[in-house]
Amino acid sequence: MSNESKTMNQSFVRFFLTAGCDGYAHAVRKSFLVALWFVFLTFPIMVIRVNTIENTVVWHWSRLGYVALAIFFGSFVWRWLLARKELKKDESQNETRVESVLTRMQSNPIFKFSALAVLALAAAVYPWAFNLYQTNIMISCLIYIVLGLGLNIVVGLAGLLDLGYVAFYAVGAYAYALCNMHWGLGFWYMLPVGAVLGAVLGIILGFPVLRLRGDYLAIVTLGFGEIIRLVLENWGDVTMGPSGISSIARPDLFGVKLGVVGSTQYMFYIMVGLLVFTIFCVNRLQNSRIGRAWLALREDEIACQAMGIDKMKTKLMAFALGATWAGMAGVVFAAKTTFINPASFTFWESAIILSIVVIGGMGSIRGVIAGAIILILVPEYLREFAQFRMLLFGAIMVLVMVFRPQGLISAKRKIYTYKVAEAGAANE
C-alpha cells in the first residue's frame, strides 16, 4: 500500500472511532458508559422472567452480555453515522448516489428507454420465472405501491396527514366481497365501482375535517379508520363480523375461470397494469393545475387562499382522489386473497402505508416505490428470522428516519433550463 492510501485509511479509521469525541480514550469511555446504561435499562425486562402463579423466577444473565457487547460496538457506528449526517448537512446538494444515478438515467433518453424495456421484460416474465409464493409476495408489494401512491396524493402532495387511509381500502375490499357474495358481480364490474365508492367515502370524510389543521386532522382520520373497522367487525348481519367473508371470486379471463396458479399469474399482470395506470395518473395530476394547487395548500394554507385557490374544493379533491386508488386496491386485495376480515384493516396498515410514503420520500413516485420495496419485500424475505422480523422492521424505520429524515428519494420538480441562444440566432 502506498503511503498516501495508508494515511487515508488511517484517517478514516480515526474518524470512525472518534467521531463526536476528543480522542480514542474519550470515545472508548463514552461507549463503555452507554453500554452500562443500556445494561441497567434492559435489566428487568431482558433478564428477569417471573411466574407469579408458580412463584418461580428465571434469570437470563447471558443476555446482559449480548446487550453490553452489541451496544458497546454499536455506539461507535451510531456516533460515526451521526457525525457524517452533520457533515452532509452543510452541503447544499443532498442527493444520494442512488438519486443521482436515477436522475442521470432519466434525463438520458437511451438509458431511460432501455431501463424501462428491461423492467417491462422482467414484469412480463416474473410469474413464469418464480413460483406461486414469490408471485404472491410481489402482488402484495404492488398493491402497497398503489396504496402508497394514493396516500402520497393526500399526504405528500396536499400535506393533509391522513392516519385512517385503511378505511377506504377496507370499503373497496368489502364492497367487492359483499357484492360478489350476494349478487355474484364480477371483478371487472366491481373495480370501477370500488373506485367510485372510495371517492365518495373520501368526500364524506373530507367534509367534517375541512377546518382542522395538522395533528387534529391526524387524530380524526385515525378515528374514522377505527370507526370503519369497528363497524365492519360488529355489524355482523351485513358484514359477517370477525369471521369475515370467504370464497370471493377471482377475476376471470373473458368468462374463462382460471385455476389457482393461472389466477395468480393473471392477477400479477392486472396489478402491473393497474400500477402503470396509477403512476401515469399521479404523474399527470402532479403537474396539472390541481396538483399545483395541492402543493400550494401544503406549503401555506393562508397564502394559497389569498391567491384565489378554493381551499375546500382542493382538499376534497385530494381526499377523493387519494381514496379512489385505495378503493381499487381493496377490490384487487379481496380478489387476490379470496378471504377478508376486519383484522386486515387495522391502524397498523395505515401506519405502514404512511411509513412507505415518508420513508420513500414524500411526494415522489420513485420514492414510494423504493419505500414499498424496503418495507414490504424485505420483511417477507426476512421471514426466516421469525420473531425478530418485526423487531428489525421497527428498528429499520427508526434508523432510516434518524439518518435520512427527508426520505430515501426526494421529489424532483420539473426544471426547465433556458438555453442561451447563439449570437445571430437571437431576435428571430
Add this chain to the structure above:
Amino acid sequence: MEYFLELFMGGLTRGSIYALIALGYTMVYGIIELINFAHGEIYMIGAFTGLIVAGLLTMLGFPTSAILVIAIVCAIVWAAAYGLTIEKMAYKPLRSAPRLSPLISAIGMSIFLQNYVMIAQTSDFLPFPELIPHFDFMDKVGSIMSSAELVIILATVASCVGLTLFIKFTKLGKAMRATAQNRKMAMLVGINVDMVISATFVIGSSLAAVGGVLIASHIGQINYYIGFIAGIKAFTAAVLGGIGSLPGAMLGGLVLGLTEAFATGYVSSDYEDVFAFLLLVLILIFRPSGIMGKEKTQKV
C-alpha cells in the same frame, strides 16, 4: 340509580388512567410538537416492570402494601429511563427535520418496543397480582365502587395536583412553560432546552408508569400489546381536551372514560370505541382546537 353511579365510578377510573397517559402525550406535544406514538409502550413497560418487581418481592415475602409502593417506584424509575433513552435516540436527531419524520420514527420505535418486550418476556397474557389493598370502609359502597377504583382515582388526583403545582411554582416548571411557548427565546434567556425536554419525557413517562401499575393491578393481567390500545385512547383524550394543555388532557381523559363507561353500560359494549371516536369528531367540528385548546393565530 345505583347502576348509573356504578357506571360513573367505573368511568372515572378509566378516565383517570387515560388522563395519566394523556398528560404525557400532551406535555411532549406542547414542547416539541411531536405525537409520541411510543408513549403507550412506555405505559406497557411500566406495567411489566411493576409485574417483575412485584413477582420478585412476593417470593421474598414482603407485605403487599410495601410491594405496591416499591413496584410503583421501580416502574417509574425504569419507565423514565426508557423515555429518556427513546428521546435521545429517536427524537433528538430529528428536531430540525420535516414534521412527519419524527412521527414515523415514533411509530417505528413503538413497533420495536412492542416486539422487544414480546421476545424478551412472552407473548402470552401474564397474570398481575392484586397489589391494591382492600379497605373495609369501602364495603358500604361496595356495589358502586371498589377499593381499587378509589385508590386509582385518588392517585390520579394527587398526581394531577402535584403536576399542576410543579408546573406553576417550580423553576423547572417555568422553564417547561417557556420552552413550550417559544423554544428559541427560551434558549436565548439561558434555559437548557435539552434538559427541559428530557425532563418532560421523564415526567410524562413516570405518570404513565403509575397508571400502568395501578390499572394492571385492577384488571389482573398484562400483555405486550396493551400499550397500543391505551395509547390511541389516551391520545384521543389529549386531543379532545386540546393538545398542549395540561388541564385539557385531564378533562379529556375524564370525558373519554365517562363516555366509554356510559356507552358500554347503556348501549352496547361492542361499539364503545365507536362512541369515543364519534364524540371526538363532534367536539372537534364545533371546537377545532379541542375543549380547552387555544386557537393559534396563523400567520402567512
